[in-house]
Amino acid sequence: MVVKVVSKNFDIPNSHTLEVARANGRYSTIDKLFSMTPDEVTDQVVKSGLRGKGGGGAHCGPKWQLMPKGDPRPAYLIVNGDESEPGTFKDRQIFQYDPHLLIEGIICSSYAINAHDAYIYIRGEYKFFIDRLNAAIKEAYDAGIIGEKIMGKHDYRMDITVHRGGGAYICGEKSALIESLEGKRGHPRLKPHGKECEWFFDNPATVNNVETIATVPFIVENGYEAYTAYGTPSSPGTMLFAMSGPVKNPGIYELAFGNKMIDVINTLGGGMLEGKKLKAVIPGGSSCPILTAEEVEKAVLDYESMWDIGSTLGTGGMMIIPEDVSMVDVAKNLIEFYHHESCGQCTPCREGTGWIDKILKKIVEGKGEEADLNTILDVCETMNGKTICVFAPAVKDIIKSIVEKFRDEFVAEFKK
Ligand SMILES: Cc1cc2nc3c(=O)[nH]c(=O)nc-3n(C[C@H](O)[C@H](O)[C@H](O)COP(=O)(O)O)c2cc1C
Incomplete structure (x- = not known):
């Protein structure tokens, strides 16, 4: 059942070191990469059907095609390693076990979008992984894999900078992440969704998840058909x-x-x-x-x-x-997190998460009544589609689904 595309080297001892990484195929795509044009690389990624692994599932290749052509401004690749969603702990496996795969993916992806500078925005609490990543990047510079030339021979400058986040979940949202990277408070931007690329200091930029970028070398090396051989026709890979x-x-x-x-x-x-x-x-x-x-x-x-x-x-x-976990407790714990992490920019999100948090605490304390459930569902509706980013609609999705599917458990609390 398990397949090995991104995780191929995870179990090899010392897979994070350059020596072991190279002995196990890392950077072997680079000569092929530079035998292709950037458009040919993008075309492979488009045909692979690769979708973003950061949660939204947007198609990666078409997103790269939004980068303006012939724009004199520098282009940037921004790699999203904020990974702060409860229950999500996959990108850190790449940082820990195969940071050179990520660097190789950054070289391939940057070449495709004509970027010479890439930033990796990483969750602030990931101290161990940040050290691993920085050590791998240093190894890559020292070995001439990145820097003024790629692999010491391909005439393409590539610089990679790691930026440690300050611990805000909202900074995983791509436009809040860019604001934060620009040195500002991490508030999501009002933006036309999906119609244009992102903008970093008014320069064109693409934001992709760590795992998305780490998948690109496999596609470049083996061709898109090798990737579409996995999965289903509409969800390949x-x-x-x-x-x-x-x-x-x-x-x-x-x-x-x-x-x-x-x-x-x-x-x-x-x-x-x-x-x-x-x-x-x-x-x-x-x-x-x-x-x-x-x-x-x-x-x-x-x-x-x-x-x-x-x-x-x-x-x-x-x-x-x-079975032995109360769904009321699950809802209460989750809303506590989301209330704390709402950036507060949009009223329905700032106030809505706060109200649901208060009501759920009241229910857990045994002071709830059935009308509270309707109030929670009402508040959920006011949070849906009325905010700058999808944080609030996502909170609505999880809370509403728990209340609707496990209503009996909430009602039982009122009868205690
Ligand atoms: C509140 C919120 C938090 C997010 N956190 C992350 C995150 O930690 N990592 C991530 O890759 N994407 C996260 N995203 C999705 C990003 O906005 C963006 O869609 C993604 O980084 C794009 O990369 P992908 O297309 O390769 O998935 C988050 C979105 C929202 C609304």
Whole structure:
């Protein structure tokens, strides 16, 4: 069931060092890369159907094509390693076990969009991974892999800078991330979605997730057909799926799209721990609509199948919830996080997360009443589609789904 596209070197001892990385194929795509034009590289990525792994699932190649052609301003690649969504812990595997794959991906992707400078924006708490990444980047500079030339011979300057975030979840949202990188408060920008590239100090920029960029060398090296050989026609390729909660083998598994969720939980995950029974799964990081045990039986891990059952694939981080965990507590813990992390720029989000937080605390303290549930659902509606970024609609998705699917558990709290 497990496949190895991005995770190929993860289990090799010292895979993070340049010596071991090179002995296991890292930087072997570079000569092929420079035998192609940037448009040819982009074309391969377009045909591969590669989708962004940061949660939104936007097609990567078409996004690169939004970079303006012939613009005299410098172009930038910005790699999103903020990874602050509860339940999502995949990018750090790349930082830890194969940072040279990310550097190779940055070289390939930067060449495709004509960028000579790349920034990696990394979660501030990831101290160990930041050190790993910086050590790998230093090795790459020292070996002449990046710098004035690539691999000491290809006439293409490439500089990579690591930027440590300050610990705000909202700075994972691409425009807030750019604001933060520009030295400002990390507030999302008002922007035409999907119609143009991003702008970094008024220069054209592309923001991609770490795993997205780490997938590009495989496509360049093996051709798009090798990538589309995995997965389904509409969700081609693979993804690093994270599994957390009381299963026997929690962890990260690279899978082709199209596997049944329950099979993954029962085989790779080893099933539930002794004495635990599956109640629900939050499928793709904590803001994707929750699935009941019945829905989990039907869920298939690809974009379209997850939409069909009213949820999303998100970042592929499956949070497994057992019968003995109260869904009221799950909702309360999540809203506490989201209330704390709302950047406060838009009133429906700032106030909405605050109101839901207050109401859920009241319910947990045993002071709730049934009308509170309708108030929560009302507040959810006021948060939907009325804010600058999708933080608030995502909070609405998870809270509304928990209240609607597990209403009985909330009602039971009122009767205690
Ligand atoms: C509140 C919020 C937090 C986000 N956090 C992350 C994150 O930590 N990492 C990430 O890659 N994308 C995150 N995203 C998605 C980014 O805005 C963006 O879509 C993504 O980095 C684009 O890269 P991709 O197309 O390769 O996925 C977040 C979005 C929102 C709304």
